[in-house]
Amino acid sequence: MTTTRWRQRVSSLMAILTAAAAGSVILPLVLIFGFLLWQGAAAINVDFFTHLPKPVGEVGGGMANAIIGTLILLGLASLLGLPIGILGGVYLAESRDRRLPWIVRFLADVLNGVPSIVIGIFAYTLVVLPMRRFSAVAGGVALAVIMLPIVVRTTEEMVRLVPASLREAGLALGVPEWKVVLRVVLPTARAGIVTGAMVAVARVAGETAPLLFTAFGNRFWHQGLDQPIAALPLQIFAYAIAPYDDWHRQAWAGALVLIVLVLAVSLMARLVTRGRVGAVR
Amino acid sequence: MADGITVTKLNAWFGPSHVLHDIDLAVAPRAVTAIIGPSGCGKSTFIRCLNRMHEVVPGARVVGTVLQEGQDIYSPGVDPVEVRRRIGMVFQKPNPFPTMTVFDNVAAGLRLGGVRDRGVLNERVERALHAAALWEEVKDRLGKPGAGLSGGQQQRLCIARALAVEPEVLLMDEPCSALDPIATARIEELILELKRDLTIVIVTHNMQQAARVADATGFFLLGELVEFGPTSQLFTKPVDKRTEDYITGRFG
Ligand SMILES: Nc1ncnc2c1ncn2[C@@H]1O[C@H](COP(=O)(O)OP(=O)(O)OP(=O)(O)O)[C@@H](O)[C@H]1O
Ligand SMILES: [Mg+2]
Numbered sequence A: 001m002t003t004t005r006w007r008q009r010v011s012s013l014m015a016i017l018t019a020a021a022a023g024s025v026i027l028p029l030v031l032i033f034g035f036l037l038w039q040g041a042a043a044i045n046v047d048f049f050t051h052l053p054k055p056v057g058e059v060g061g062g063m064a065n066a067i068i069g070t071l072i073l074l075g076l077a078s079l080l081g082l083p084i085g086i087l088g089g090v091y092l093a094e095s096r097d098r099r100l101p102w103i104v105r106f107l108a109d110v111l112n113g114v115p116s117i118v119i120g121i122f123a124y125t126l127v128v129l130p131m132r133r134f135s136a137v138a139g140g141v142a143l144a145v146i147m148l149p150i151v152v153r154t155t156e157e158m159v160r161l162v163p164a165s166l167r168e169a170g171l172a173l174g175v176p177e178w179k180v181v182l183r184v185v186l187p188t189a190r191a192g193i194v195t196g197a198m199v200a201v202a203r204v205a206g207e208t209a210p211l212l213f214t215a216f217g218n219r220f221w222h223q224g225l226d227q228p229i230a231a232l233p234l235q236i237f238a239y240a241i242a243p244y245d246d247w248h249r250q251a252w253a254g255a256l257v258l259i260v261l262v263l264a265v266s267l268m269a270r271l272v273t274r275g276r277v278g279a280v281r
Numbered sequence B: 001m002a003d004g005i006t007v008t009k010l011n012a013w014f015g016p017s018h019v020l021h022d023i024d025l026a027v028a029p030r031a032v033t034a035i036i037g038p039s040g041c042g043k044s045t046f047i048r049c050l051n052r053m054h055e056v057v058p059g060a061r062v063v064g065t066v067l068q069e070g071q072d073i074y075s076p077g078v079d080p081v082e083v084r085r086r087i088g089m090v091f092q093k094p095n096p097f098p099t100m101t102v103f104d105n106v107a108a109g110l111r112l113g114g115v116r117d118r119g120v121l122n123e124r125v126e127r128a129l130h131a132a133a134l135w136e137e138v139k140d141r142l143g144k145p146g147a148g149l150s151g152g153q154q155q156r157l158c159i160a161r162a163l164a165v166e167p168e169v170l171l172m173d174e175p176c177s178a179l180d181p182i183a184t185a186r187i188e189e190l191i192l193e194l195k196r197d198l199t200i201v202i203v204t205h206n207m208q209q210a211a212r213v214a215d216a217t218g219f220f221l222l223g224e225l226v227e228f229g230p231t232s233q234l235f236t237k238p239v240d241k242r243t244e245d246y247i248t249g250r251f252g
Helices: A002-043 A046-050 A064-094 A099-113 A116-131 A136-161 A164-172 A177-205 A232-240 A245-272 B043-049 B080-086 B102-112 B118-131 B151-164 B181-194 B207-213 B231-236 B241-247
Strands: B005-014 B017-027 B032-036 B060-068 B087-090 B169-173 B199-203 B216-221 B224-230
Touching: A002 A245, A046 A064, A046 A245, A064 A099, A064 A136, A064 A177, A064 A232, A064 A245, A099 A136, A116 A136, A136 A177, A164 A177, A164 B151, A177 A245, A177 B102, A232 A245, B005 B043, B017 B043, B017 B224, B032 B043, B032 B207, B043 B060, B043 B169, B043 B199, B080 B087, B087 B151, B102 B118, B102 B151, B118 B151, B118 B181, B151 B169, B151 B181, B181 B199, B181 B207, B207 B231, B216 B231, B216 B241, B224 B231, B224 B241, B231 B241
Parallel strands: B032 B199, B032 B216, B087 B169, B169 B199
Antiparallel strands: B005 B017, B005 B060, B216 B224
16 A cells, blocks of 8 residues: 555656656756747738838848848758758768768767857858858858758758568569669658758858858848858847847747748648648657 | 479578478368467478578578479579469568558559559559558558558558469468557458468468368478378367477477
8 A cells, every 4th residue: 555655656756756857858958949039029021921121221121132132042951951961871871881970970960069160161162161251052062061061960860760561562563673672762752851851951041150151141132042042040149239229029920930831841741741641740 | 283292301501400291282172271389390482482581581592393383483594583473472571662652552462563554553452442441541652661561461562462463372471460450360361361361371470370271280390291281180189299299389
C-alpha cells in the first residue's frame, strides 16, 4: 500500500517536472514573441508593408523592400541549396561506396559548424569579388551554403529511415534501382525531406552576418539579381543601431515580421507533411 | 512455357560467411515447392538467390547456376531487373508501399515498368486482386492507403502486387508467419489456386503448411540441402536421419 502511494507520488512529481521542462522549452519563444508584439506591433501598419524606407530623419515609411528582398534571397538560396542538398543526401544514403560518403558526411558536419560570417566571406570571395559588386546572387549563395549541410544530413537521415523491405519490394517487382529510389524511397521519405528543407529555410531566414558583405542591403526596391538587395535582418540591424526612435520602432516591427515569417515557414512544413498517405509512420 | 527452375551447385556468401553449400534442386513447373528447415539454415538466402535478390545485400555473393526457361539467370549478359520481373517475390512481413493507395500498390510494378494506359491498369489490377482473393474486401476502398489494411489483407495486397506484373514464378518467404490461422488458411487456398498458372516456391516454418500445400519439399540444414522429394514421401518416409529428427521435432 505504502509503496503504491509512494510510486504515485513519484510519478506525479516526475510528471510535473517533465511538464515544467517542456514548458521552459517554449517559454523563450513565447517571451520573445510577446516582447516583439509589445514593442513592434505599434509600428506595423499598411505603410510598413508597402513603402520604402524614408530618408534619414523623416518619420514613417516602411520595409517593403526588405521583406521582398528577404523572400527573393530565400528563394535564391532554396533554388541553389535544396536540389544540391537533397541529391547529395540521397547519394550519402544510397551509395555503396564507403570512403567518399564518409568524407562528405564529415565535411558537411564541419560546414554546419562554420560560423555564418565566415561563409559570408567565402561568398564574398567567390561571387562578390569576381562580379565587382554586392548582389542578391552573392547573398543567395551565402545562404545556400549554410542550408546545404542541414538539407544534406536531414535528407540522408530520412532516406535511411525508409525500411529496406520497401526497397526490396520495389526491386523484386523488376523495377530498376534508380526508379525504386525515385518512385518508392523518395516519396516515402518525402515528409521528412520537406521538413528538413523548411527547417533549413527557417534557419537562414534570420541570418544577418553572411549578408553584410554579400547582399549588402539596399534602401530601394529590388533592382536585379546582380545588384545589392535589401533584407529584413540587415534592415533591422541598421535601424536598431541608428539614433532615431522611429527607426527603433521599425526595427522591432521588422523583427516581428521576420519571426512571423519563420513561424509561417515552420507551420507550412507541418501542413504539407500532414494528412498525406503514410506521411507519418 | 514454364519448365520450372533447375538449380545446380549453388553457393552463397554474406561477405566471408559461406551460407549455402552446393545446392542442387529442381523446382517443378506449376507446382508448389516448399523449403523447410530450422532458423538460420539459409532458406531465405536460397529463395533470394532464385530471383537475384541475394546480391542486393552489400557484400553478398552467389556462385552456381539457376536455369529458368532454359537460361542461366546468373550468366553474364542477364539483367537482374528482367529476372525479377519474371520471378516475383512475397516477403515474410507484409510490405505495401506506405505512400500508395491500394490500387497504386497493385499497379506499382506495371506503372514503374512503363504501363500508362488507364484501361490496362484497371483491368490488370482488378485481375490481380481477384487472383489474390482480396477484390471483394477492397473493391470499395481502392483509393485508400494500402497500409490501412489488416495484416492479412496487406499480405494478400503484396501477393496481388507481385501477381500484377504476371510473373512466371512466385517466391514466397514465410508469407503467413505474421498472420492468424484464418488469414493463413486463405493464403494457403490461394497458393493452391495460383499453382494452376504459376510455379511457386514457398519457405515455411510450419510443417503442416508444407504438408498441406506443397507437392515437393526440401529440407535445409546448416546451408545444405539434406533431402528433397515429394512432400508425402519426405514427411512419411524420410531417407535421411536428420530429416526424420527434424520433422518429428527431435531438434529444431
Ligand atoms: N544480411 C546478412 N548479413 C550477414 N549474414 C546474414 C545476413 N542475412 C542472413 N545471414 C546469415 O545467413 C544464414 C542464413 O540466413 P537466412 O536468412 O537465409 O536463414 P533462414 O533459413 O531464412 O532463417 P529464418 O527461418 O530465421 O528466416 C544465417 O546464418 C544468417 O545469420
Ligand atoms: Mg528467413
